[in-house]
Amino acid sequence: MSDIRDRAIQIYDAFTHEHRDRRTLLRQMAALAGSVAAAEVLIAGIAASPAAAAIIDPADPRLITRKGSYDIGPGKSMTGYFAAPRDARGAGAVMVIHENRGLTPHIEDVTRRVALGGFYAVAPDFLSDQGGTPADENAARDLIGKANYDAVIASAIGTIARLRTRDHGNGKAGIIGFCWGGALVNRVAVAAGDALSAGVAYYGPAPAPEEAIKVQAPLLLHYAGKDERVAATGLPWTEALKAAGKDVTAYTYDGVDHAFNNDTSKERYNEAAATLAWERTIAFLHSHLDG
Numbered sequence: 001m002s003d004i005r006d007r008a009i010q011i012y013d014a015f016t017h018e019h020r021d022r023r024t025l026l027r028q029m030a031a032l033a034g035s036v037a038a039a040e041v042l043i044a045g046i047a048a049s050p051a052a053a054a055i056i057d058p059a060d061p062r063l064i065t066r067k068g069s070y071d072i073g074p075g076k077s078m079t080g081y082f083a084a085p086r087d088a089r090g091a092g093a094v095m096v097i098h099e100n101r102g103l104t105p106h107i108e109d110v111t112r113r114v115a116l117g118g119f120y121a122v123a124p125d126f127l128s129d130q131g132g133t134p135a136d137e138n139a140a141r142d143l144i145g146k147a148n149y150d151a152v153i154a155s156a157i158g159t160i161a162r163l164r165t166r167d168h169g170n171g172k173a174g175i176i177g178f179c180w181g182g183a184l185v186n187r188v189a190v191a192a193g194d195a196l197s198a199g200v201a202y203y204g205p206a207p208a209p210e211e212a213i214k215v216q217a218p219l220l221l222h223y224a225g226k227d228e229r230v231a232a233t234g235l236p237w238t239e240a241l242k243a244a245g246k247d248v249t250a251y252t253y254d255g256v257d258h259a260f261n262n263d264t265s266k267e268r269y270n271e272a273a274a275t276l277a278w279e280r281t282i283a284f285l286h287s288h289l290d291g
Contacts, residue, residue, distance in 0.1 A: 006226065007032055008032060008267075011025065011028045011032065012025065013229060013258060016100065016141060052106070052263065052264035054105065054108075054109040054112075055109055055112075055113060055263065056109055056112035056113055056116060058108070058112070060112065060116075061086075062085065062086060062116065063083050063084065063085060063086065063112055063115050063116065064082075064083070064084050064085075064086060064088075065081070065082060065083045065084075065112065065115075066081075066082050067079070067080070067081045067082070067108075068080070068082075069128075070122075070159075070162065071162070072155060072158030072159055072161070072162055073158050076155075076158065077128075078124050078125060078126075078128040078155055078159070079103075079124070079125045079128045079132055080103075080122045080123055080124040080125060080159075081103060081107070081108045081111055081122065081123045081125075082111075082120075082121070082122050083108075083111045083112045083114070083115035083121045083122075084115050084119075084120045084121065085115055085116070085118060085119075085120075088115075088119075088120045088168070089168045090168065090169070090170050091118060091119055091120050091169070091170065091289075092119055092120070092169070092170055092172045092173070092174065092197070092285065092286075092288075092289025092290060093119060093120045093121070093122070093163035093164070093166060093169055093172065093173045093174070093289070094114050094119045094120070094121045094122075094173070094174050094175065094176060094285060094289070095121075095122055095123070095124065095156065095159050095160060095163060095173065095174070095175045095176070096110055096111045096114055096121055096122070096123040096175075096176055096177070096181075097123070097124070097126070097156070097175060097176065097177030097178070097180075097181030097182075097184050097185060098123060098125075098126065098133075098177075098178070098180070098181050099178050099179040099180050099181055099259075099262070100140070100141050100144045100145075100179060100180035101133070101137040101140045101141060101144075102125060102126070102127045102132075102133030102134070102137075102140040102143070102144065103123055103124070103125035103126075103127070103132075103133045104133065104137075106262065106263075106264045107123050107178075108123060110123070110178075111123040113278070114176065114285075117282040117285070117286075118282075118286065119174075119285065119289065120163070120166065120169065122159065122163065124155065124156070124159050126144075126147065126152050126155065126156075126184075127140065127143050127144065127147070128155075129147075129151070130143045130146075130147070144180060149187075152184065153184070153187055153188060153191050156175070156184060156188045157188065157191060157192050157195065160173045160175070160188070160192060160195055160196060161195065164195065170289075170290075170291065172197040172198075172288070172289045172290075173195075173196065173197055173289075174196070174197050174198035174199060174200070174217075174285050174288060174289050175188060175189075175196065175198075175199050175200070176199075176200040176201075176202070176281065176285070177200070177201055177202065177204060178202045178203070178204075178259070178261060178262070179202070179203055179204065179258070179259060180204075181202075181204065182201035182202045182203055182204020182205075182222075183201070183204040183205045183206070184204070185199045185200065185201040185204055185219075186199070186201055186204055186205075186206050186207055186219075186237065187207055189215045189216075189217050189219060190207055190211045190214045190215055191214075192216075192217065193214075193216050194216045194217075196216070196217040197217060197218075197288050197289055198217055198218050198219075198220075198284065198285055198288035198289060199217050199218070199219045199220070200219070200220045200221075200222070200281050200284060200285065201219065201220075201221050201222065202222045202261055202277070203222060203223055203224050203227055203230050203234075203258050203259065203260075204221075204230065204234070205229070205230050205233045205234065206230075206233040206234050206236070206237030206238075207233075207237065209236045209237055209239070209240030210240070212237065212240035212241045212243070212244045212246060213244045215241060215244075215246050217247075218246075218247035218248070218249075218284075218288055219241065219246070219247070219248045219249070220248075220249050220250075220251075220280065220281065220284045221234065221237075221238060221248065221249070221250040221251070222250075222251055222253070222261075222277045222280075222281075223235075223250065223251065223252045223253070224252075224253055224256045224257055224258050224259075224260050224273075225252050225253055225254040225255050225256055226255065226256060226257050226258070227257065227258040229258070230258060231252075234250075238250040249284070251277065251280065253270070253273040253276070253277065255270075256270040256273045257270070260273045260274055260277075261273075261274045261277060261278070
C-alpha cells in the first residue's frame with residue numbers, strides 16, 4: 001500500500017506541477033488503484049481540501065485581520081490578506097507566498113499563524129492582475145502557469161518595499177513561501193539585494209546555482225526527503241550558496257513528501273516534520289527580523 005501511495009503522489013505532482021490534464025491524471029490513477037472510484041479516493045486524499053478546518057480561527061481575538069488591496073507603486077496595486085497581533089508596534093514584517101493554487105483559505109490560515117508568531121504578516125494574491133484567485137484550484141494552477149514571472153517578482157519586491165516602510169514597523173521584512181511560493185522566495189532573494197532581511201522556502205524549486213552569488217539575505221530552506229523533483233535543483237542550490245559564503249541553513253526531513261506542511265492534504269501532511277520546520281522557521285525569522 002505504501003508503494004501505491006508513493007506512486008500516486010508522484011502522479012499527482014506531475015499533474016499539478018507539469019500542467020497535465022485531469023483526464024490523464026484520472027486514467028493513471030485508475031490504472032494504479034484498480035478503478036475510477038478508487039482513483040477518486042486517492043486523489044481526494046492527496047489534493048488539498050478547501051473544506052479543511054483552519055488551525056487558527058479567522059476571528060481569533062488575539063489578531064487583527066483583513067483582506068483588501070494595497071499599493072506597491074505608481075498605478076499598481078494588489079489584493080492581499082493581512083494578519084497582525086493586536087499590538088504589532090515595532091514588529092518585523094513577513095510576506096507569505098502562496099502555492100500554485102493561489103491565495104487559498106489555507107494560506108490565509110498560515111498567515112494568521114505567522115502573525116501569532118509575533119509578526120505583521122501579509123499574503124499577496126499573485127493572481128491579482130488576472131482577476132484574483134478563482135475558487136477552482138485547477139483554474140488557479142492554469143493562471144499561475146500563465147503568469148508573467150518577471151512581473152510577479154517585481155510585485156513581490158514592491159510588497160517588500162511597502163512592508164519595510166509601514167507605520168510603526170522596524171524597517172525589516174522577510175518572506176516565507178511554499179512550493180511555487182518557495183521557488184519564488186529563492187528568486188526574490190536573488191533579485192531583492194539587501195532590501196530583503198530573511199527568506200524561508202518550503203520545498204521550493206531553485207534557481208540556477210550561478211545565481212547564488214547575488215543573494216544577500218539569510219535563507220532557511222526546508223526540503224522533503226521523498227521529493228526528488230525539488231531535490232534535483234534544491235540541493236545544488238544549497239551547495240552553491242554555501243560555496244559563495246552565503247548565510248544559508250537547509251534541512252531535509254526524511255521520509256516525508258512534498259507539501260508536508262500543508263495540513264489540508266491528508267496524504268501529504270506530516271505533523272512531526274511540519275511542527276519541527278515551523279519551530280525552526282519562527283525562530284529564524286525572529287533572529288533576523290526583531291529589533
